[in-house]
Amino acid sequence: MRLVTVAEALERLRAQGGRVTPQRRALMELLARARRPMSAPELVETLRRQFPDMAADTVYRNLQGLVTLGAVEVFHMPEGADRFEWVTYHHHHAVCLDCGEVLCLEPCQEEQMPQAPAGFRPVRHEFQIFGYCEGCASETGGTEVPAR
Numbered sequence: 001m002r003l004v005t006v007a008e009a010l011e012r013l014r015a016q017g018g019r020v021t022p023q024r025r026a027l028m029e030l031l032a033r034a035r036r037p038m039s040a041p042e043l044v045e046t047l048r049r050q051f052p053d054m055a056a057d058t059v060y061r062n063l064q065g066l067v068t069l070g071a072v073e074v075f076h077m078p079e080g081a082d083r084f085e086w087v088t089y090h091h092h093h094a095v096c097l098d099c100g101e102v103l104c105l106e107p108c109q110e111e112q113m114p115q116a117p118a119g120f121r122p123v124r125h126e127f128q129i130f131g132y133c134e135g136c137a138s139e140t141g142g143t144e145v146p147a148r
């Protein structure tokens with residue numbers, strides 16, 4: 001996996017016969033600039049400052065399109081909304097169990113990950129650290145495990 005530029009993503013979109021609308025372009029630029037995973041509701045809210053009439057459905061559809069293009073990666077969170085992140089380098093995330101913040105980790109050292117068993121053809125892997133972000137840890141003391 002490697003960095004995809006907005007220009008490249010637009011090119012791929014056109015090559016597939018997709019229309020480059022101002023909303024689509026704004027969504028791409030927003031994600032490419034953010035450099036962190038954002039949830040669809042967060043993206044809708046941000047884009048509406050620029051396009052007040054933008055429908056949430058349109059954003060969801062466009063996000064799906066960007067995932068298909070290979071410009072955006074989707075992370076399924078155990079709790080809460082999926083997160084979408086512009087494709088940069090392969091890396092993992094730390095997830096706050098309290099506020100749901102998702103923080104990007106350093107690039108993954110693939111050779112240091114456990115290897116798949118012989119005969120198994122790996123396609124991808126996921127790894128997440130769960131805990132409390134700085135803000136939440138200082139509020140709660142960070143030692144208590146919430147009752148489930």
Ligand SMILES: [Zn+2]
Pocket residue numbers: 096097098099100101132133134135136137
């Ligand atoms: Zn937190």
Ligand SMILES: [Zn+2]
Pocket residue numbers: 035036037085091092093103104105
């Ligand atoms: Zn990330």
Ligand SMILES: [Zn+2]
Pocket residue numbers: 090091092108109110113125127
């Ligand atoms: Zn990895």
